[in-house]
Amino acid sequence: xxxxxxxSKHASRVMDHDRAVLELKGHRDKLWNLQKRVEKSMERDxxxxxxxxxxxxxxxxxxxxxxxxxxxxxxAKYEAQLENLHSVISSIEWTHIQSxxxxxxxxxxxTLQRINESINLNDVEKILDETREAADFQRQISDLLGGSMTxxxxxxxxxxxxQMFEVRFTTSLFERTxxxxxxxxxx
Numbered sequence: 001x002x003x004x005x006x007x008s009k010h011a012s013r014v015m016d017h018d019r020a021v022l023e024l025k026g027h028r029d030k031l032w033n034l035q036k037r038v039e040k041s042m043e044r045d046x047x048x049x050x051x052x053x054x055x056x057x058x059x060x061x062x063x064x065x066x067x068x069x070x071x072x073x074x075x076a077k078y079e080a081q082l083e084n085l086h087s088v089i090s091s092i093e094w095t096h097i098q099s100x101x102x103x104x105x106x107x108x109x110x111t112l113q114r115i116n117e118s119i120n121l122n123d124v125e126k127i128l129d130e131t132r133e134a135a136d137f138q139r140q141i142s143d144l145l146g147g148s149m150t151x152x153x154x155x156x157x158x159x160x161x162x163q164m165f166e167v168r169f170t171t172s173l174f175e176r177t178x179x180x181x182x183x184x185x186x187x
Contacts, residue, residue, distance in 0.1 A: 017096050021089055028085045035078045042071045 045068040052061035 017092055021092055024085055024089050024092070028082060028089070031078050031082050031085070035075060035082070038071050038075050038078065042068050042075070045071065 045064045049061045049064035049068065052058075052064060
């Protein structure tokens with residue numbers, strides 16, 4: 001009994017590519033956060049530089065604009081790194097999909113081979129021959145039955161068929177007349 005409330009022996013397996021993608025996405029998120037912080041800092045530095053210019057502090061205003069310019073350069077680097085990360089993440093995911101497709105194709109190929117190995121060509125040929133023989137036998141029976149009837153027999157069959165049709169036709173006309181008589185009553 002024992003392990004009723006214990007951990008399962010089959011822990012979820014995290015593949016290397018999953019771990020790599022997760023780490024890359026973590027770095028991407030950090031870069032996004034840095035990018036947002038730098039954008040806010042640039043806006044703040046621009047506003048401070050304006051205020052310093054209005055106060056007549058040109059040197060400090062230039063210093064703030066230099067800081068803003070440095071932040072712009074850093075922002076461009078962050079964007080380039082984000083593009084690289086996105087490219088690497090996409091490549092890893094696409095390669096993983098291709099790998100899965102190849103594995104599935106291999107599984108399908110080996111399954112098809114096992115099925116083909118289980119089919120004996122001699123058995124298939126034997127079954128096809130037996131089917132042809134049965135069809136030939138049936139054709140021979142039909143020919144014998146069809147050939148034993150003379151034209152006189154054919155006429156008798158046609159006459160009997162015509163009589164059956166005539167009886168049914170008159171019966172159905174009679175039934176319609178009776179129904180019509182019953183339907184003609186006052187309503």
